Amino acid sequence: TQLLEQSPQFLSIQEGENLTVYCNSSSVFSSLQWYRQEPGEGPVLLVTVVTGGEVKKLKRLTFQFGDARKDSSLHITAAQPGDTGLYLCAGARTGNQFYFGTGTSLTVIP
């Protein structure tokens, strides 16, 4: 059983469209991170959110941490082919471990 469930698992959209991916859990996390992973490479950190209700923006990407710190969303505006990749959320609980979700594989078609 995964501690963090991501949806959708796969997403294929046209360039210019908007999209939202979700990261959900029944557990509370002290913080949550989003990573993007390209084929053959390791994940690269995009953002860390630590406060319930927090919203962070990174150019066309908007990240939100749920008020109860159990879930998060990533919204991409006007998607571009360069956004293609595997998006992973990772939540931190007490102690030293992060728990990773299974990821959302995004393909943006030119």
Added chain:
Amino acid sequence: NAGVTQTPKFQVLKTGQSMTLQCAQDMNHNSMYWYRQDPGMGLRLIYYSASEGTTDKGEVPNGYNVSRLNKREFSLRLESAAPSQTSVYFCASSSRTGGDYGYTFGSGTRLTVV
């Protein structure tokens, strides 16, 4: 370029063989981690080292051992490889453990056990 370096990038082993995956970081990070990534399972923590001289088990430690050789290097050893250990292995580091500190990942080792 600064970052996390993993060797080798690819490896094929026969069942029962042993090998060591090497990882080195040049960011003066205190904490280092080994993960495996399998389709549909996400990234799962094998072992981590919160600081030089300490190591702890993660979610899936069975069949693996680790050594924190110094602050820069953290190796993962498979003593007797099994087909279930076929996976992509990632090493990561962070300045400290804890939720506010992001991970820097290496580019991975793709291991096949036949």
